Amino acid sequence: GQNIDQPTEMTATEGAIVQINCTYQTSGFNGLFWYQQHAGEAPTFLSYNVLDGLEEKGRFSSFLSRSKGYSYLLLKELQMKDSASYLCAVTPGYSTLTFGKGTMLLVSP
Amino acid sequence: DTAVSQTPKYLVTQMGNDKSIKCEQNLGHDTMYWYKQDSKKFLKIMFSYNNKELIINETVPNRFSPKSPDKAHLNLHINSLELGDSAVYFCASSHEQGADEQFFGPGTRLTVL
Numbered sequence: 040g041q042n043i044d045q046p047t048e049m050t051a052t053e054g055a056i057v058q059i060n061c062t063y064q065t066s067g068f069n070g071l072f073w074y075q076q077h078a079g080e081a082p083t084f085l086s087y088n089v090l091d092g093l094e095e096k097g098r099f100s101s102f103l104s105r106s107k108g109y110s111y112l113l114l115k116e117l118q119m120k121d122s123a124s125y126l127c128a129v130t131p132g133y134s135t136l137t138f139g140k141g142t143m144l145l146v147s148p
Numbered sequence: 149d150t151a152v153s154q155t156p157k158y159l160v161t162q163m164g165n166d167k168s169i170k171c172e173q174n175l176g177h178d179t180m181y182w183y184k185q186d187s188k189k190f191l192k193i194m195f196s197y198n199n200k201e202l203i204i205n206e207t208v209p210n211r212f213s214p215k216s217p218d219k220a221h222l223n224l225h226i227n228s229l230e231l232g233d234s235a236v237y238f239c240a241s242s243h244e245q246g247a248d249e250q251f252f253g254p255g256t257r258l259t260v261l
Contacts, residue, residue, distance in 0.1 A: 069247045076189075126191065
């Protein structure tokens with residue numbers, strides 16, 4: 040079976056840094072994705088990791104450790120518009136994307 | 149605009165009815181998907197199609213029948229709607245199967261009364 044865990048909710052202050060963790064146990068691994076979903080909108084792609092290490096893209100970075108079944112999404116210089124749900128998703132095999140339940144991030148002034 | 153589009157955006161219907169949701173992508177992608185997002189915001193894969201062929205059917209009741217007339221379209225027909233079918237349904241597409249970025253449509257909010 041597939042199991043993906045991430046915190047349900049997090050809060051942070053504008054301008055701060057926040058790290059959203061994701062742990063996974065899946066039968067097979069073909070990469071890990073992070074998606075952002077604003078309320079009432081579709082998920083949008085943020086990052087993809089398949090090798091261990093850190094991928095940086097502007098204010099957002101994503102880290103993967105395959106041996107530990109662990110990833111995190113790091114958001115720097117938080118802005119109010121970053122308030123959203125952040126979805127960790129794993130591709131355990133061919134053509135399947137399994138999502139975690141998402142972490143709702145609330146950024147306050 | 150290049151995108152994944154779905155119609156309708158909102159769908160309110162009575163229990164027992166049959167309804168369809170349409171999805172089109174003009175991104176030239178080979179693979180399309182249907183996801184269900186429940187009230188707790190859990191996004192779960194339902195179906196995956198590659199070049200009009202069914203690849204994945206994730207233990208979805210057979211009241212749900214996807215149809216792909218061509219690789220740019222993947223429609224979802226639901227028979228005998230039940231209260232538990234109320235959710236947001238997202239269509240998505242990707243260039244290839246497997247580990248490839250997926251582009252999501254705007255979603256269809258289905259409410260069964």
